[in-house]
Amino acid sequence: MIRRRSLRNYWGSSWHASEGSASFVSTTMTRSEFLTLMGDMHRQQVQILPRYTASGCLCAKVPPTLKQGLVREYLRKRAGSHTSPETDAALVEFQSESARPGMTWITGSDAEAALRSWLSAALATWCGLPRLDHTATYGVRTYKQGSRLTPHTDRYLTHAISAIIHIEKKLVTTDWPLEVLPHEASHVHQVFLTDDLDCLFYESATVPHGRLQPLEGEEYSNLFVHFSPPGWSSKAEKLMNQ
């Protein structure tokens, strides 16, 4: 039995309560079932670290000119053989070495800087904070056929408020859901990032997320951008070690 629930959609600089275009699908998997798939530290983060929004996650759309720049930079780097197997892929389950995720670094490019600037303002607005500090940009990561992503929360010292941006997919035969556990939700929700709805805002330290179903398709590429409120690191460390 699956219920559908539409959430607000964030387009550029204005808010829209757009029913149907941005939806999270509630599944039958319960909160406790999802939490048991994660390690103790991840569960501790969910319980004790600060939250900034009601649900902890929101579908968004990257402004088209920014998105075009990101895709162009990604394809340029790939064409120049700047893609290599990802060494830090502990949370990605892949079937063989040939299916290890690929990493195409686009950090430091004009396209990445422009995205970072837009996200910094958009995420701060979403969270009701005056500003956010950028802490990391990771990717582009390209998942290969059969991959899964172990449920987790992100590294709490630096990753508090983040975005996942869908960059490209190749020969994907079945939409690949990202499972998330919104604050206070009794059940796991799925979100499907597409070219039209290509970005997820999420509170990365406190919203568990993963991909439980194997990728059915050749490739699926995402970029991850992370921020934290000023003073977050010491505050989070204190809370986690008290």
Ligand SMILES: [Fe+2]
């Ligand atoms: Fe993550």
